[in-house]
Amino acid sequence: MSRENIERMREASCSEPAWQTLGIELREISDGFSKVSFKVRPEFLNFVGTLHGGIIVTLADSAFGYALNSLHFPTIASQFNIHFLNPAVVGDELAAECRVIKAGKRTMMAEISVQNQDGKLIAKATGTGIPLDREQL
Numbered sequence: 001m002s003r004e005n006i007e008r009m010r011e012a013s014c015s016e017p018a019w020q021t022l023g024i025e026l027r028e029i030s031d032g033f034s035k036v037s038f039k040v041r042p043e044f045l046n047f048v049g050t051l052h053g054g055i056i057v058t059l060a061d062s063a064f065g066y067a068l069n070s071l072h073f074p075t076i077a078s079q080f081n082i083h084f085l086n087p088a089v090v091g092d093e094l095a096a097e098c099r100v101i102k103a104g105k106r107t108m109m110a111e112i113s114v115q116n117q118d119g120k121l122i123a124k125a126t127g128t129g130i131p132l133d134r135e136q137l
Contacts, residue, residue: 001030002032005073009034011068024062032100032110034066050087054116055084056094056123058114063098064127067110071103072131078107082125086116093117098127105131 006029011028013019022044028035033073038059060082068075088094094116102109112125 002071006030006071009070013066013107017051018058019062022058024059024107027064027067027095029070032065032067032071032103033098034070035095035097036050036063036066037093037095040088040090040094042090044091048087050089051092051094051122055081056088059094059096060098060114060123060125061127064098064110064112064125064129067098067100068108068127068129068131071100071108071137074134075108075129077127077129079128080125081113081127082123082127084123086120086122087120088116094122107131 009029024036024038027037040051043076044051044055059089092113096112098110098112099108108129110127114123115121
């Protein structure tokens, strides 16, 4: 079933409106893993001149959703926690990688890291998801 889920995620990544707006791309996906990326543009900055935290969360959450749903579709987020460790600036190429560390029948847990093109850690996150039956949607 996960092969079917992975193909579903690949197809979904081509038509996500938020991804199209932000320029997010799916780089890798496999069982319990995904990597997404995008380039920081001027319109993504906050009043300090660094990347807005909400956009970092969106990138991390995107990797999270794809990794969980590669194992069980549908899975929805129930909790997400992020720590911002370093700023990102215009021109940075950010990549978020997510690995599922627990894939149970009732809950799934994952760790997410966001790094820039030089390997500098921008943010670290954890998330919990709930696998659903299709009828629950």
